[in-house]
Every structure is written in C-alpha cells, then in structure tokens.
Amino acid sequence: PPPSTPSKKDYTKTPQEIVHEFWDRYFTKKPGKVTSIFPRALYATLLPPVLPRDGAHSARNAAESYEAAARACRDQVRRIIRECHRTNEKYTDPDFDIESDWSKNCLNGLIRAESSADETPAKKEGEAGSRRRGSPVRRSKAGVEAAGFRGHSVGDSSVTYEPGSFHRLDWIFEAPQFTVDGFSSSDIKQGENGDCWWLAAVATIAHRRELMDKVCVVRDEEVGVYGFVFYRDGEWISTVVDDTLYLSMPDFDFFGDRYDSTQKKSREYKKRYQTGSEALYFARCDDANETWLPLLEKAYAKVHGDYEAISGGFPGEAVEDMTGGVSTTVASNRVLRKDKFWKELVNADGSFVFSLSAIGTGWDVDNSPKTKGGLRLGHAYSVLKATEEMDEDGNKIRLVRIRNPWGQKNDSGVGEWNGPWSDGSKEWTPYWLKKLNHKFGDDGIFWMSFQDVLDTFMYIHRTRLFDEKWTVVQQWTSVNVGWVSGYLNKKFIIEVKKGGTVVIVLTQLDERYFVGLEGQYDFNLHFLLQEAGSDEHICRVRPAHEWERRSVSCELTLDPGKYEVLPKIVASRKDKGRDVEDVVKGWADKNPTKLRQVGMQYDLAHAKGGIPDEDAILSKKKEEKKKKEEEKKRRAKVKKEKEKAKKRREREQARKVTVTVEPGPAVEIRVTGKTEEEEEKADKLEDAIEAKSQEAPAKPEEKEEARKADSTVSSDPVAAIDASESMVPGVPADVEDDDEDDEEEDEDEDEEETAEEAVVDDENAPTPWNAVCVMGLRVYTMDSDVTVALAEPKSVEEASSLVVDSKAVGAT
Template structure:
C-alpha cells in the first residue's frame, strides 16, 4: 500500500467514505495550548520535595552519625587517619571476640551473618544470599562448613597473597576479584585489608573504604560448599560411594566433594589449603549485606573500596596521544596507579550474542574484567601482563602461550611459564584494539591529606547547575584531586528507590568568568566523577550538575518497607540500618552563620512585607480620596443642574399660567412620582419621550440613549441645554406610565465591573445609570445603592434620568468611578499559568510527581594541610546565581549576545549593527 493510500485509508469510516468527519469528534480544548503546557509543568514537580532519611524508627546510630558529621567548614586531615582508626578498632574487636570465645570454650559464630542457619532455614530466610525485594535463584550452595572442616591444613597465606591464587566461583563478582588481583600485585596492600584474625577461634577482621571513610567488618570462618552433606545427598550418589568404598563411603564422599579449595561454592585460592581469598570475599559480601549485592560491578570501584583511591574511566578510542598514555600512565602501574580493563561495553546493543564471542577477540571474554599486572618495554616491544580472574581462558593471539613470538630468551626475560592459569602477555597495540575500556585508580600515600563534606540537594528534571555549591580554599600550590561522589547504593541494595543519578561538576576560580576544568566524564561508572590538576593558592567553587533518571517500575523504599517488615524483618533491619547511616551524611545541619542568615532574611522579609502593605494602603487611600473628590465634584455639578432645572421649570410653569394654556392630563403616573400633585409637562417633551419609545433598544449602550434624549430635546425647541462653566445642563422630562421610556439592560461586563468594585471594598453608593423607582431617602442626589440582584441592572426612564446619568460625558475624571483598575497580569500580558484554578494548582497530580533528591559529597585530596571545604547554599535574601553554559553545549552559541569588535578597544551591540544596516 502506498503512503497516499495508507493516508486515505485512515480517514475512511466504516461506510467507506473518504475524509468523513468522525462520529465522535474530539472535544475542543477549553484552554490555550500554552496554558496546558504551563499547567503540566506546574504539576510535574512535587511541591513537597524530600528524601526518606530514616527507614528504621528512632535510629540512634544514624542520629549519632549525623551529629558527628562536620558542620560548616570541613578541614583537611591525613588521608591515612581514617584507615588507622578503623584498623585499630578492628583489631580491638577481634581481640575482644577471641577472649570471649575462649572464656566460654566456643568457636565464634557470627549471629549477624550466620550463613549456616540462613541457608538451612530456607525458604524462610536466605538473608545472606539475597537482598531485599528479590530472590537470586542463581545462588544455590548445598552446605556450609567451617574452615577447619573443609581444609586439612588451613593456612591464611601460603607464600603471601598473589594474583595467581585467585579463582572465581559461582558469583558474578569478577570485577571484585580483578581488583584483588590488581592490589595483590602491589606489596602489602592485601595485608592492609586483612588487619586482624584468630584462626583458632575462627574470627577475622577486614577493613574497607566506603563513601570517603574506612570501616571494619568481622566474620566467622564458615563457608559455602557446592556439595550437600553426606546425609543430605542424593540416594544414588550415596549408593555409588558405598558400593565403591564400602564403610568408608562417607569419608570418600567428603574427601571428594567437601575438602579443599575445590569444594568451595564461591571464590577460592589455587592452593588447596589457602583461605585468605574466600574469607575476604565473604567479608566484602557481609559489608554490602549479602552475596547478591556484589554480583556485577566495576573493577575501578572495587579497587577504590580496597585502597581508598580514586578511579577514572577511560575509553580506548578517546585516548588522544597513545605514546603519552603509555609513558605517563600505563608504565606507572603498581606504582602510582592500578589498572584494569574490560571488553564488550556495547556488545549487546543490537541484541546479538554473536557480536563478541571468543573468536571475535581471540580468547578475550566479553563483558568481563581483567587486571593489568605489569607493563614492560623491552627490545622495542611494549608488552602488558594481564590476568583473568577465572584462572583460565587466556588470550590466543600474538604473545599468547605457545605463540611463535616466544623464545627461550624472552621466557627468561619476562619470567613467564606456559599454562592455563589465566595469566598471559599481550602487546600494547592489541590491548588497545581488543579492550574497549580502562579503569585507572590513583593511589594516595602518607603525604596526601583529604578534606570532605556531604550535603543533600534537590535535582530538577532539567539538568542544570545546582544552586548549592562547594568552595575549596587552598593556602599553597600543588597537585589536587577533586572527587564528587554520591552514596554507594550497593550497601542498601533493594532500597535505592526509583531515581538514578549521573554526576558532573566544573571548577571555577572566584573573580574569574570562565571555568578552569570540568570533571572527567565516566561512561558506565556513576558512583563518582573526578579530575586532577595543579592549582595555585586561592578560593575555588565547585558547581554541580546532576542528571536524574526515573524508573517508575522500581520499588520505592516505602514499598520495600511495607512488604518486608513482616516477611524479612532481620534483613530489613540490616539494610535499613545501612541506609540510615549512609543518608545521615547528607543531613543539613544549620551552622551559626546559616541561622544568622535566616534570621536576617526573615527580618528583611518582614520589613519588606510591611513596606509593601504600607504602600498598598497609601495607594488605596489615595485612590479613595481621588474617588471621593470626584464624587463631590460631580454631586456639585448635578446639584447645580437640578437647581437650574427647577428654576427654569418654575419660570416656564409661571409663564404658562400667564397665557392660560390648558394642560392635558396624562394617565398612569410613574410609581416613583405617584403623589397628590402631579406636575404638568411640556407637550414637546412628551412627544420626544414617545419618539424614543418607538426606537429599537440600544443594546445596553447608555450613551446612545442619552444622545437621543438630548436630540429630541433640541428638536422640540427646548432651551434647557446650555453650557455654563464647562458643565452641560440637561432637561428632566416628567413622564407618565403611558409614556414609559426605553428600558436599558446593563451589559454583563458592566455587571461584572460593579461586582468587582464591590468586592474590592469600594463604596456601595455607586452612580446609577437608569433605575426604576426613587432612591432611598438617605441616598445622596444622583446616587442609588447597588442592587442586590441582577434584576436591579434593568433601568427605566424616570424623570430623574437626564441629570442622574453622566455616561454621555465620556469624562476621564468620572471613568474611574465605573471601571475597576486593570490587574498587573492584564497590563503585562501574563503567562497563562496564573489562570489555573487555585484548587488545581495547589493539589498534587494523581500520578507521582518528580521528586529527585541526591546525597552528594565532595572529597579533595591535596598536599595542603590547611585545605578547607565549605558548602554554599543559595542565600534566601539573594536570587539564584546565573551559571553560563559550557563551551560545547549545543545552546551555548545561540543563547548569548553577540559582540563584534568594530575598532580596537571599542565594541558595538550586534542589534545596533543590524539596525544601522537596515537603515542604510
């Protein structure tokens, strides 16, 4: 079908007619498109932004953590201070537990992470394997035993820890094991993590780095196994071992399936009696809550957790100078930096599992992390030593085991042995081609200091620089590493919520217009961004830009709380405590300066409000005085006209009596003039009133009626219209009921103006245009109390009409009496949003509005002991600071005013130039 046919078919109805109008057309919009858009954005973002800070009720630990957080300005401290404190506390805890266990003659059982009870109480538990909100069925260990029951001669280290010891188990934590391989290649780094142990009692203490500070974790010596216990194994397996080994069947079964490193379900050492790796993995899993929490991640982040370093993510295709990258970075591996590499970042973007099979990269596993162990340059060859944490599956290209590049000389030069142990050599050029991503972690020694500060910020839907910023004060020049990070969500997995955040920052120096540097953008890692550079002494500002994404399908912390408080209370307590302690970092605690600023703002706001009220009252009094002045002037003019009218009327009646002209009685006197003595009227005036009655209705236009009455008066020879001192004298006809004048309906606009005038508190005595009946006795001449109903807007033509109405004057002096002032939105055009009803604008929409709140922290590593960080929030008494767009923003060029240099030292606005060009 062609496009035209398809388009026509869309407009055919069931009867087959083309371009027929739908039977149920869409209703016409009740408001303009711009108002619809404004209304949408008004309801898009919540009016009550906030963050769930405490999952557990009355969490005293979180309160203590919040109380201990630095307030105001954070000062620098030794980078190793936090580690030293955590290591000391860990050693004390292990020693205390060992003493307690020896006193009661018990081995240590970790009640907070008891994997044996947790496994064998399934399906009621699995808190050590699975996080909140889901069950990770992939993890299926069969039994649990202590180290002394698994290994014949267990040793924590055998010839120290090395990368060749590492073998991955049934967990997707290759990223963590690659980090272990990387740090094991640098002397003493593993020993800094495993700080205390008592192997006899079965207690081990480890320290890890989290959110800018070190903390310790204590575990027992129980480990998961792949095989079930003898009395729980399958009957067929049991029968097989009994048939082969007889009475020794059970011992043979345990020797085969439950002894040595090969029996472990998760990570294991290559040596059958070495234990440091599975225990380290268990401690890392406990620190994060469970084993599923460490399934999948980034090697750089794991190295940060194990060393306290700072990781930068690099794409191979983004390297500008490969020579410089080799000389200044790769060759510094195991010295200033640690490196890891990975593959297949975009391998699945076309949903293809064949895009990066082993053959495509010659043995390099896709979506897998590797460790760079060494980098050498010998005899014109640049080679890297790489390790696969699986302990197998190696590179099959040039310089792989058994390739033609290897000679006896090269084997001795590089101290290499062939074997499928996961360790291989590869050329620098092949690394850049086969690996897509590098993660470089900078290490810090005792010469560095760290300064950090945390806060909480609202993240708008439109990504822009936040009003809250950090300031850094340096007292001496030197290298500096700036890190902007968010909370590590892995520690409270399941309660992360629906929002994810991408961080970015830029560094400005106070007093300069342009920024100095921007953070190095990470591609996959979202936990932190950083930059390193040399800075001079001074004060610098770190402006944050945070991008938020929302996955509405995910559970909120409140949802998890509701579903888990009864089904998994222990897991909820453990995860909730981790959540509360983490978010306590972001508690905004007012400093004395903040309190003074708020008090100052409140005082200024009060003064400003009082000035505004005084101004409004003054304007209202002035308006009332002006109106009263005009009312008095108009009353004076009307009194003069009435007096003149009565005088001429008396003279005319006197003249009529002298000539003895008989007067014709009229029938049906008006109810407003129904008195015993009826005035005789001029025949010409009566005829004029009848002529007006025969005309069409003037559609509520009072001015036309007045003009017609004046015209009739002139045609009848009435000489009562004359000018005196600028006033117009009008004739008042006496009308009978049979000579009833035209009734004029006030327009809806006039009615609304009257109502508005009353609502605004103006006087109820307003000038009437046309009324039926007399005014109340206490009403001033020429005025009528505003009618209580709409019927009062219909006026008849009584004898006081002509001098009652000033509508024919079109006077700017009197117009203010009849029309309310325009509102500011009417004068300025308005934006449409003000027209939204208050009850709709104030209420939250039916769907959850945007409510993204992020806890962020700034860490600064420097060699300046006096480095300080301060949080600068927008002053209440000041407006938000405008931050310019970045140089590579697509809207940078089109959003700024252009300037062109006409002469040296002289500039001219481009708008002026355009105007001059057009005029020319």
C-alpha cells in the same frame, strides 16, 4: 493493531496552558528524600547507635581514618577471642550466620521475585522448615560470566544462589593456611558469584603486600575469627567474619540416611566433593589449602549485606574500596598522548594501579555474551605489569601482563587472549620466554602489546593511591534535581593555601550498601572547576559512560587561591525503580530481618554531616503543629471568655437604660431581665454544652446551621438594644476586632490543613518528579590547610547565571 483510543483534551484551554498544567502536575509539591528508614520513635526502649552528623568538612590526614578503623577492628577481634576462650567455642558471627540463615539473607538482597517474597522460610525450605544444608546444584558459569558492569534488576532478583552445604575451615581443608607463600594474583579463582570486577581489583593489588596487609588486619585461625577493613563513602570501616564457608555439593546424607557401616562411602564422598579449595561454592584460591580469598570475599559480601550485592560492577570502584584511592575511568579510544599514559601504566613509583573492562558494541543473535580475541566481553581483567623491553634487533616493544579472574579458560576455551603474544604464538621465541620469564599454561595470565590493549579493551580504570603525606577534606549535602539538567546554584568553595597536585572527587552515596532502597532515580554526576570570580573554567568533568555513576574526579596542579566547583546532576527514572517508602511498607512483614539490616545501612549512609535529617525535620514539624493547635485552643478559650464577658455586660446594660427626651426631664426606662441566679445557671449550661461540643465536634452542616442562626437578627427589643452595643458605654471597642483576627487565622490554618491533606486520585496523572541526590565533594592534596565549604547563590541573577547554559541542551 487497532487504533489507540485518543485521550480527552480540553479545547477550552490554549496549548500553552495545557503544557503549563502538565509540568505543574509533573513535579511534586513537597520535594524530599527519606533519610531515616527507622524513625527515632522505634528506639524508644533501645539505645540507638551514635551517628555523628558533624565534622564532615574538617580536614585530616588521609591515614587517620584507616588507623581508627584498624584499631577498632583489632579491639573487636581481641574481645571475641577472650569470649571464645571463656566459652570454649569457636566464633560464630551473629550478624552473618550462614548456618542459621533459613531466609537466605546472606545470599540474596531485600527485594526478590514476588513468588518467593510471599513464601515463608518454612515453605521455601520444606514443610517443616528445618532444612540444614542447601540443595544440590549443577556447577555452571552463569554467575562467573556476569557483566562487568553492575547487573542488578531492582524489584526482581535475577541472581539465584544454591550452594549445596556449608562447613567450617577445619572441616573443609586438610591443612588450612590463610596464605601460602604470601598473596598472589595467581591464587585467585572466581566462583559462582558475578564479582569478577572485585576479583580483578584484588588481583591488581595482590602483589603489593603492603596493600593486602592493610586490608587483612587481624585474625585468629584457631578461634575462627578474621578482621578486615574496607573504604566506604570517604571513610574506612571494619568488619569481622567467622570461618564458615559455602560448598557446592550437599552432604552425603542430605537426601536421607544411607547405609554405610564402615563410613567408607561418606569419607570418600567428602574427600572427592567437599575437601579443599575446589569444593567451595564462591571464590577460592588455587592452592588446595589456602583460605585468604574466600574469607576476604565473605567479609566484602557482609559489609554490603549479601553476596548478591557484590555481583556486577567496575574494577575501578573495587580498587577504591580496597585501597581508599580515587579511580578514573578512561575510554581507550580517547587517549590523547599515549606516551604519557604509558608512563602512568608502567607505574614506576607505585602511585597507581590499573584494571580493564572488556565490553562489546553489540550482542549475538541469541543474546549470549560475545567474545573478542578469545576474551569474554562484559568482563573485568587485571593489569599485573607493564614493561618496555628491547627485542633481538634493538627495537623497543611495549607489553602488558594481564590476568582473567577466572584463573583458567572456560569449557569453550574462552578466557585468554588468542592474538599476538598469546600463549603459543609466533612472537614467543626462546629469547622472549627467557626475557619475560613466561610459561605457557591455562592459568588465566597472558601478555598483549600496548596497542592491542587500547584496541581491545573499551575502558581502562586508573586508581591513584594515597599515603600519610596526603590530606583529605570532604563536605556532603543533598540537592533537589530538576528534570531539566544544568549546573546547580549550590556550589563548593575550595581554598588552597599551598600549591601542588590536587585530586577533586564529586561522589554520591554508594548504593551497593543498601540495594533495594536506592529509590526511583539514577544520577550521573558532572562538574566544572573554575577560579572564584572567574567565568573561565579550568576543567570540565563528566563520566566516561552512563553505567559507572558513583563518582567523577579530576587530578591537576593548582596554585594557592579560592576555587569553585559547580556540580551538574543528570537524573533519570529507573525502569523498575520503587519508592523507598513503598519498599519499607512492602517488606516490613515479608522479611523484617533483612529490612533491619539494609535499613540500618541506609540510615548510616545518610547520617553524614551536611545531609538534612528528614526525620528530625518531620519531628520538628509535628512539634510545631502541636504548639499551633495548643495556641489555637488557647485563643478559642480567650475568645469564649470575651464572649461571656460581653454578654454579661449586655445583660447588665439591658436591665437599666436611661434615655433623655428633649426638652422634658430624663425618663428612666426599665427592661426586665433575668435574675442573677438564672444567669449563673445559663452560664453553667453554656459551659456544659461547650465541653460536650469539644468532645464531639460538630459536623460541617451543623456548623453552617449554627452560623446562619447566629446571623439572624432578633426583633426582640432587648435584642435591638444588644445590637446597638457599640453605643453603650463601658464595652471595649477592640473586642470585635480581636475576634475577627482570630477567625481569619483559624480560616488560614484550616486552608493549610486542607492543602496538606489533599491527595491526587487521577490515575492518568504522571508520577510526580521527586529526584533528590545526596552528593559529596572530597579533595585530596598535600596541603594540610586546605578547606572546602558550601556556598549558596547570593542573588537570583547569580543563580540564573549558574543554571542557564550559553547554548541549547545537547542530545547527550
């Protein structure tokens, strides 16, 4: 390749000056974060939603938030039922109406490929824009085999959904039932969405009826309304959906009217392609008439904005969303005491649920997903059961029952374990088949030894569950994150009154709720826990890997006392990250409906106590600027009045000046001046000129000429007398001093305004670093009096001691 053109270098500066100048320009001069997509001015004619900003640090029972959300959900469904009975119509969800979603906002996120972003809904759906059903599709495993971790490509949607049609449950199913013989992991089959991580989480709790009933709160199958609750950012939220679902195949007459006088062909087509669970485009139940899973998936997609938002993730986070628990990711090769971990996996008291992530260490040459022992890598799996049994010879065998959310193998025979204890392997003697009540079949369920689980799956996700015995307290704040990472000088103080088990979670806002508005930066969270006033830390927490960023946590036993949590946040720029303000400007006209939806989710997330309201701060600055301008006008008016009074006094003194000549008698010297009428006319003319100058401010060059003219000293005798005004009695001596002070203040304000309006146009200048992270600390304990608060450093020395580590920064 040709040699690159060397950049210009200023050799008049030392290398250290160049480095210093680079870092000085690298960071923004005004760090901050968008906390309101929609400023208060947009609600001028509306009643804005009430978003409380207090109470984020108050302790309350872990079950209180759930009870409030469930109650709100039941109340909403009751109102919907009453209205539907009044109108004699089935319920249609106005906020997630897939029947009239011409822009595919229920399917895809805010930011999409530029080619489609510039097209109107009419262009995308046809010239008339009246397409009612989706285009026909060829069913594939593209969505099914999504990576286990979140695969969003911000700025360019890589997920395309093309369902064939949509209909209500009573049209799709012959005898629809919400559940058939209750909830079961064996019901679950993944559809065209890459939400295996969420389905794996559902499978881990499906056998726990109390957990599933907690999520599926209320329903009316006749009206077609279903209410659910989910856990978001430390609080339970509720939502309702209607019973319209996407189907894979288009309607019989999608391509035009077809001759079918007996309707036999259309009935056969519907029976074959559009009837029962197999006809659904997204997740479905194994039973032909069971409906709980597709409706639950639809509700989960709705609260996150669309189906694309729930594509890709880790099952531990999904279990948190479904249970309100706290997940910890464990790297399987780091398990220290396997016996201790096994006891947790067996989970005799039901305090934990587990899921697995199978991730490879490389990729095939053709960049297709790899497999290991028959399992698809980059995929999530559920732990259904862990048991220790005796074999025929009296030896203890540790076995784990696992399920693939696909519910079956794919066309290549991939999806189930093919090693020891797999279906048909030599380990399955009649003794073991009877002992474990296992049957071979293509159902996605398989057994593995505990050691094979540790050797095969890279990450194990353990979720601690909480009941009404636990108390939770939380505190949110925002921090500017430097380019050089270290422990922050802003810390959390936890006060424990009653010793016992404590779960500490450092978290950031769940960006899955406002995909497209995440900003330019990714944040990885770390923290230290230590006793107050101690230099020895109790635990040091960091993420198991770089992809799972939402939270980090630790569980330990603490004695009564005060403890400090020192956060550390490592920020990195996203490859295709966009500034929030640029996204808002770019999509306000392209897709206003989607921006309203995602923007409201963004505002709701940032309306937590402890997070500065940037919109309110900006409004306050504008108000202060307005007051400053009014004060400036008032001072200018006072100054003008002083000048007029001064001139009047000068003219009065100029009319008659008495000079004493030694040694003779006093001599009166009269200076002829203007008459009083002429002076009044001059004053009025001067006022008119002043008013006109205020309406049309003078240009800088005109101001300069006026300043030079004012500084010119006249040779007129009267002017000479005016110049020696300080010798004339009766004129206040502090008038000129006040004027000088006013001029200095005006100059300072002009300099501030100039600095605020300065814009760097250098294309080679680096994009200013402006990483601001919203983080929160949640503490779970059985101590109802636990408290958590924020603490700022008391001195520069203390701040330095928190930020500076005792050794050089490592490679990771």
